[in-house]
Amino acid sequence: MLAKQRTGIDAAARRVLDVEIRGLSQLATELPVDFTPFIEAVLESKGRLIISGIGKSAHIGSKISATLASTGTPSLFVHATEASHGDLGMIVPGDICIVISNSGQTRELQDLVGYCKRFAIPIAGISSNPESVLMRASTYQLLIPKAEEACPIGMAPTTSTTITLALGDAIAVALMEQRGFTADHFKDFHPGGKLGMQLATVGDLMHSAEDLPLVDGETDMQDVLLVMTSRGLGAALVTKEKTLVGIITDGDLRRHMDNLLSKKAADIASGTPLTVSAKDFAAESLSIMNARKINVLAVVDDENRPVGMLHMHDLLRAGVS
CATH class of the missing domain: 3.10.580.10 (CBS-domain)
Known part of the structure; x- marks a missing residue:
């Protein structure tokens, strides 16, 4: 019985990984058309790259923001709900805002999107729905493939969040390379802990x-x-x-x-x-x-x-x- 149970668990794990790998492969072959223009805009910008989302997208956005900040791109995460209660003041003209929503229809994003439009703050929307409110409002459409979720009922964000996280890494690394970001720069942002010591000269x-x-x-x-x-x-x-x-x-x-x-x-x-x-x-x-x-x-x-x-x-x- 235990052996059969273990086999089933292993099979579930492999199935999830296979589904998510297919999603990542799809992203690699269907890289958003606006990816390069967006990277060029960030490089020319004098402001910060603001990341926002809600729910699981907020968790992913927070990680993307942290990666950007530690690799040479000034970044700040602003939760979409908190934005409606005063945190919109953290976003100023000159910034560029990445807004994450798989459906692109999340109601809590309306205030944030409206604010960006009012103050001419460019929006890069990450969504799998090209016809969504978010994507229609976006200056740069970072469309991700509508891949199969790894969740057995097809509802829990799994493949979609993995794809979004990978796209965030692609953005961070592309910016690193274009900025000529080196290990010495990386050490400046990581002076503490074991990583900092590994980079000490x-x-x-x-x-x-x-x-x-x-x-x-x-x-x-x-x-x-x-x-x-x-x-x-x-x-x-x-x-x-x-x-x-x-x-x-x-x-x-x-x-x-x-x-x-x-x-x-x-x-x-x-x-x-x-x-x-x-x-x-x-x-x-x-x-x-x-x-x-x-x-x-x-x-x-x-x-x-x-x-x-x-x-x-x-x-x-x-x-x-």
Whole structure:
């Protein structure tokens, strides 16, 4: 009995996914005719992209707005019902408004649509009904295919909301690409949490030039030890005419314990040390450290001059993993 029940549940899940995949495929082949003109209008706009809807469309619209805002397009979600009770003031001339309604006939959208018309605020309607009130009022008709809902009774928004969400992602990504939005821009909007740390650069976390344990090859090891101890990074960078030529780590000290204090820095330094750039991602540097079983990396500029030093503890403390 349990096996039969499990088979039925799995079949239902696959059926839903198949239906929604077909809907997405239909959207890909029937991309709204106004999609490109709408993207061009948003790029030329000096205002924000306002998203509005009601019910399940409101939930989808809220997510679309959040995606846009985090990827370089200023956006605000305004619930259609709240708009009628004062929140219309959040929408100003210069903005562009995306209004979501699968039927395009939702009564609660009338005040919002009327307000946009009154103040010449362009409307991009997302609906599957080309003859609806919403689509007739829209400056840009983002018509989605009238696909089969995955719900067995054909009434619960399932495929239609998935299609709308995907269209929102298509809008966000198209705008990202046209704006030249990069990982550095993305990091500006995501400074907190694990994602922010994954996007942190070496320059964000390294010890800067004034903290560097720098010595030259002729420095007595007694003085090298003093420099290493005072900086507390477990290493010293050996330079020649300001260029990095070697590194001395705690491991090098252990390997050269015999007559250590009678030697010079150049006698025990490891040549051609591993280096990174301040522009590199911190997470990539952590990967290098783990692979090579080392705790520090020298940070150099384009001319191989030391500009910083990155320690494993700095990465772990910041939450890079």
